[in-house]
Amino acid sequence: MAEQKIHTADLRTGMFVSRLDRDWLDTPFILQGFSIEDREDIEIVQEFCEYVWVESEFDARKGPSKSANLGSASRPSAPPPLPQYQASIKQEHKKIYSSFRRARTITSQLLDDFRLGAAINNAAAKQTVNECVKSVIRHPDALLWMTKIRESRQYTADHCLNVCILAIAFGRQLGLDEAQLQHLGLCGLLHDVGKMRVPHDIVEKPAALTPKEWNMMKAHTVHGRNLLMSTENIPNTVVDVAYSHHERIDGEGYPRKISGNDISRFAKIISLVDAYDAMTAERCYSKPKTSTEALKIIYNARGKQFDEALAIRFIETIGLYPAGSIVELYSGEVGIVIESNPQRRHLPKIILVRDADKNPLEKELVKDLQYIESGELPRRLLIKQVWCDGSFGISLRVYQQRGLVLKYS
Ligand SMILES: [Fe+2]
Numbered sequence: 085m086a087e088q089k090i091h092t093a094d095l096r097t098g099m100f101v102s103r104l105d106r107d108w109l110d111t112p113f114i115l116q117g118f119s120i121e122d123r124e125d126i127e128i129v130q131e132f133c134e135y136v137w138v139e140s141e142f143d144a145r146k147g148p149s150k151s152a153n154l155g156s157a158s159r160p161s162a163p164p165p166l167p168q169y170q171a172s173i174k175q176e177h178k179k180i181y182s183s184f185r186r187a188r189t190i191t192s193q194l195l196d197d198f199r200l201g202a203a204i205n206n207a208a209a210k211q212t213v214n215e216c217v218k219s220v221i222r223h224p225d226a227l228l229w230m231t232k233i234r235e236s237r238q239y240t241a242d243h244c245l246n247v248c249i250l251a252i253a254f255g256r257q258l259g260l261d262e263a264q265l266q267h268l269g270l271c272g273l274l275h276d277v278g279k280m281r282v283p284h285d286i287v288e289k290p291a292a293l294t295p296k297e298w299n300m301m302k303a304h305t306v307h308g309r310n311l312l313m314s315t316e317n318i319p320n321t322v323v324d325v326a327y328s329h330h331e332r333i334d335g336e337g338y339p340r341k342i343s344g345n346d347i348s349r350f351a352k353i354i355s356l357v358d359a360y361d362a363m364t365a366e367r368c369y370s371k372p373k374t375s376t377e378a379l380k381i382i383y384n385a386r387g388k389q390f391d392e393a394l395a396i397r398f399i400e401t402i403g404l405y406p407a408g409s410i411v412e413l414y415s416g417e418v419g420i421v422i423e424s425n426p427q428r429r430h431l432p433k434i435i436l437v438r439d440a441d442k443n444p445l446e447k448e449l450v451k452d453l454q455y456i457e458s459g460e461l462p463r464r465l466l467i468k469q470v471w472c473d474g475s476f477g478i479s480l481r482v483y484q485q486r487g488l489v490l491k492y493s
Pocket of ligand 1: 275276302327330358
């Protein structure tokens with residue numbers, strides 16, 4: 085269907101917006117193509133864009149035509165209602181701090197056991213996943229915040245636990261039940277155990293791998309399958325995910341080059357989560373990408389590397405400003421997101437930690453940006469840009485250690 089470019093001042097309820105004058109992923113409208121349902125939608129579009137493209141059968145002077153109305157076959161279907169939180173973010177931060185540290189220690193021990201060929205503590209692995217599932221069900225933002233704080237010396241262990249947590253949060257959004265979440269979490273925790281059988285200097289090499297080294301690296305999928313198959317009480321799905329999490333929808337992955345629905349759903353999920361966490365981590369050979377940059381890459385690789393529908397749902401799950409994001413406001417001030425807002429994704433709750441000149445604030449302030457809509461907060465507090473951990477001298481670890489999240493959440 086042809087499109088018509090209009091000024092956002094001419095937007096009306098019922099119009100179907102098919103294009104923006106800026107990147108979709110820089111706006112609260114992550115899904116390409118949406119209908120304008122009310123005045124609030126118009127105001128949000130106007131906040132971000134000057135011009136948009138609407139389906140051309142819509143006549144701006146007459147109002148919505150039938151064909152411009154809702155229900156286009158190409159439009160993404162509405163996601164199911166968001167699950168309700170069972171705890172406040174503050175309660176959840178209090179609960180999970182020590183269990184998260186324990187989970188990190190257990191994950192490191194598990195990987196060491198795999199490296200040494202020792203007996204694996206299955207019960208500890210399942211208990212760790214279980215605690216993560218319970219926490220994500222109560223309120224996902226507390227554990228998602230913790231995934232942003234990494235130990236640079238133990239990348240693989242941090243990555244495995246992060247993939248476990250992110251997969252559980254994603255599975256919860258997909259409507260999986262608690263037993264399925266436990267299963268998926270275990271897939272995430274153990275997906276990369278095969279790396280324990282790849283020489284450490286290859287896994288951590290601060291430069292491009294030679295073809296021979298790359299083949300050794302790719303073999304971690306086969307090592308993972310073999311290690312898990314010879315471990316007691318490991319479900320087949322977990323073995324399959326370790327083997328298949330680098331396969332691609334277009335058949336260009338490894339090790340088997342399988343494609344489409346020959347790849348299991350859990351392997352497709354872990355493939356997305358794995359890529360996102362790897363891109364947002366600082367590695368010896370690359371700088372971390374912001375969450376937005378990583379989501380853009382995933383969006384552009386949908387239908388090729390990643391399952392298209394799952395990629396869109398994953399982008400929705402992470403959202404624009406996940407907990408732990410460092411955000412610069414239009415005022416120039418800088419804050420840290422402590423709680424996302426599933427209904428108004430561009431208006432999370434933040435702690436302000438830098439003034440407009442990027443100097444530390446003597447007293448940090450909490451701002452719930454949803455009050456911008458009612459006019460109780462000024463519009464200069466809208467978020468302009470996301471930055472990586474460490475930007476402006478802000479370290480999430482330091483704020484965690486100072487108990488700032490607990491104090492203000
Ligand atoms: Fe992997």
